[in-house]
Amino acid sequence: MGPVIEKETGHGATGDRILDAARVVFLEKGKAGARMHGIAAQAGINKALLHYYFRSKEDLYREVLTKELTVFFRGLIESIRPSGDIEALVRDFIDNYIDRLSRNPQVVRFLTWEVGSGGPVARNVIGGIVHGGEGVPIYRAFSNTVGDAARSGRIRPVDPQHLLFSLIGMCIYVFLAAPILSGVFPGVDTSDKTFLEKRKREIFDLVWYGIRAEKGGNDG
Amino acid sequence: MGPVIEKETGHGATGDRILDAARVVFLEKGKAGARMHGIAAQAGINKALLHYYFRSKEDLYREVLTKELTVFFRGLIESIRPSGDIEALVRDFIDNYIDRLSRNPQVVRFLTWEVGSGGPVARNVIGGIVHGGEGVPIYRAFSNTVGDAARSGRIRPVDPQHLLFSLIGMCIYVFLAAPILSGVFPGVDTSDKTFLEKRKREIFDLVWYGIRAEKGGNDG
């Protein structure tokens, strides 16, 4: 059945080395800025072999990006599948999103490049993950938990979609803007655990105080 | 003193046409993806004249980006200079940030490209604007207003830097991720006034309920 094949990815060992190399180069330079020659060099092989494995730059880019985003978002979503408790959901969301971003800062960079060029690959991958899969799609579950909490009077009524955007925005912003922020505000360092823990607390407090129902009834 | 010169930008009429053209092309393709030939064509001139005005692609890119970011952020910051009232500050910030982003969506795209390549230009421009200028630098003013509000008991104590990041993140996220979000959540349209007004309300409510001091003392 042919030579040694790694079942994991569907590519042989060399194919994987190429994907790794391509990841590094695309990450650093983006699709337009990357050079096939550079990728081959990074993988320690020559152009001929590179094209023996991947027809074109386009192909390679799509594979790299799809793999990267799929792994990240699938993992993320699995770690925050809502249990029904809104407070735990918010806390887990913030916790997991920030932890995973800090452990995979490349993902943000890939997303940045992608969005720059219209994001066709990311749209596909993320759309599939957020709405598809087995069981209750993740967004549906999130939305239900928020709705239930509002109906039961634990939180005030909020639009779940906007709450989601707010959570994501607050978590991802510091990573996205890191190259700029770290130059403008010394002390901002997205690889510093202390900073990130503080960021988590600040986000959670803002959101939780921001949505929970007030204890003593409401006044004007 | 030479031919007709537009004093506004320091470039002649042709120079401005080139800058406009370059803006369009860099916006669409990023620095690496842009072609000098394409920029010349967009400006309706030939390559020779293009290089007669701008030595290199690098030069042109720096000028375009600096101009774009300077105009946007200077305008933004002037429109939200804090008056001392924290509630008004939060409301104005959200209002102006979202309005200006929706009127200048290119800026987000430029920032995206910039951040992708490490953001050296943006870091300079934004750093200068946020901390420099006449009078009290804007971040200082923001931070003071938040601090005063906390000391006077109007809001609970919050870290002004993190509050700022949260505000920016919530406002900018939908614009940044628009190409992806619009594919994943039909109905998300950052050029739709209704959507943006709702977004503003949701952000303001979350933040304001999230930071204001509770009326009836606190409980466990």
Added chain:
DNA sequence: GTGTAGTTAAACCATATGGTTTAACCGTAA
């Protein structure tokens, strides 16, 4: 040994790229 997949070096190809140079043309100011 023969065949086959993986691999290499190197030449090759058509086209693109950023940038320069040259010669000429045009309108206006001196």
Added chain:
DNA sequence: TTACGGTTAAACCATATGGTTTAACTACAC
């Protein structure tokens, strides 16, 4: 008239680019 800056078309240059082809070499499977 002359001089000059803005402008053009076109050729030119060195290098880079994505991608292909060829011939040969290696290790392992049969």
